[in-house]
Amino acid sequence: MLQERDWKDFFKRVGLVVGVVSIIFTVVVGGFMIANWQTVGRLARVVRLVQADYLEGTSAPQLIEGATRGIVDSLNDPYSVYMDAEENTQLMEQIEGKFGGVGIIISLKDPNKLVVLRPIKNSPAAKAGVETGDVITKIDDQDATAIPQDKAVALMRGDPGTKVSLTIYRESTKQTLSVPLTREAISVPTVDGEALPGNPDIAYIDISQFSTNTANELKSVLNSMDISKYKGIILDLRYNHGGELDAAVGVASRFVQPGPVVYIVDNQGHTVTKSAEDNFLGKPFVVLVNEESASASEIVAGAIKDRGTGTLVGVKTFGKGIVQTIFQLDAGTSVKLTTAKYLTPNKIDIHKKGIEPDVQVELKKGEDATISPTDKKFDSQLSQAVKVLRGQIK
Template structure:
């Protein structure tokens, strides 16, 4: 009996080493020695679960739970352990292609699934979903009790499969059931056209920063023949960010050669990301709001510090940290906050945001006119056009 107990004990120790090695692959030995007492507690918990827990539990299940718990214990909402399914969904989002219904969710209230806007020509747009709709159920799952990323994962799936959304529409005080069939969603991140009613002003909206956004912008500028316009309105409102190098590529169109952003790691080492020589050299105004975050703040911060354009709107979200994705085994990954970024003037905007040069709030009940189709501009866009007219007259 005693020999068997020792064998069981060493099996549990081996399991714990497996758990720890996933995250601490380089420093396992030092970590274990420095935290021997805590490791003993972890071994004891695993022993008790394996020997006394009512239900059966696999070693893989415990490793998954322990790994996720290690990351969750950091208290950082941006550092996440992702299983194979979650990791695949993140890669799809970064690449801008996935199976789903075509909804962008607002960051403003993390406890609600509020539709920021449906993507053009997607199932959500065709079904008539509107900005401000609150998703309360996804099929039979109560969407008010799960994190946003989990809810987004539930709405995604293979093209051709079906999902039913229950939404509450405050404007009509109605609860609606909306059946949708998922499609392959290729999200265009850049939209450019002449501003309705102002044919000499180019309007460019960037909705997020995927790996292809800088190339998309180059293509849009060429298609528009940007040289024929006197000025540009760059709309970064509701842009939640994305890929760092894409932001630098976009910023290169709006600032001259030189620093765009400084990346500072946990040892104080600084990496400088600089603009390429692609500056458009035209007067422009940038629209920002409280949901302009992360990569969009890199672009806005560079423009403000370098003084090449005017920021109009309200203070940005304030996400000034950088995540690195570390691939693990079996298709899993760790998204970990590894650095902070500073604007060209070495300003840390994390949890502070960027103040616009000209503050303009939307009026109560007023919706932002993203990619307008007529001259009914919102207050922020109206002010942006007025400022730009002063620059180009």
């Protein structure tokens, strides 16, 4: 027979089990019905065992947080993640293009290494001399080689005015450097436009990512450049990891005529067509792409290639042809789920395949891409883009 205190502990545990199981029941059993009741029962028993016998003790929020994260992790989809309040805030800041940090964009090429894709102009990292290709090995005292990229990025971010120290390895000089930095408010301009050095009749436009304001930024850049005075355009999407879907459609509207840009297909086979608005520039142009042009940048490149309005130069793109949706949860948390795939205007699925350029050009060994060049020393891909465009300009 249970004593009064035992009864209180018993009902406390039962209440926790019921609370956790009700959440899991809604998510899991709602889809699989009675067939998975035994599995839910197993989960309830594990919760009870942890509460009753685990040495360190736990709380209900801790178990619910772990169960929620575990459900998403079990999908084995690197693009579907549960985000706690801090991680969710950081993601929203990234989408909006504003956050506190040091101003480093990390390469997607090797998920097991923190390789600097490039420092953001005028950021603390750029001012401190951090270079493309630097490998970040430590963040303060944390071994950066032993944690996921998203966690490493979170460690580098923080309130403006706070300090962080990076240890980097520079392959070009075989040096290990310690770089102390003070975080600043980073506002990431996603579009940069200028006359191509040595080619006053060619407009060079670099888009580094697709944030919620990128389409408006592009409009402002085109207006400030007076794009009508240029004979042709080079659009640089190299190292653009993507971003917001509607921003990609807005950008594509400048480079394809009204009509389909991308088809979004959900898990039921339902298709939504995203179409270009009537903003087509109608000028000869070339698009630079490479192995790190991904997601939203592939939407733009795929639309241009299928619609035949421009020429793609470079190497095959990354191959991320799926769409994530962010669902806001309670207490500032969220879950980002892969909810659809996208198809190019010719209904081609490019996921894990990438987009082949019209003109294949690789960078030479040891050659760096000249993004937003300041002189006439162009990399091999940009040089070829100029050559192709010159053949199109009348």
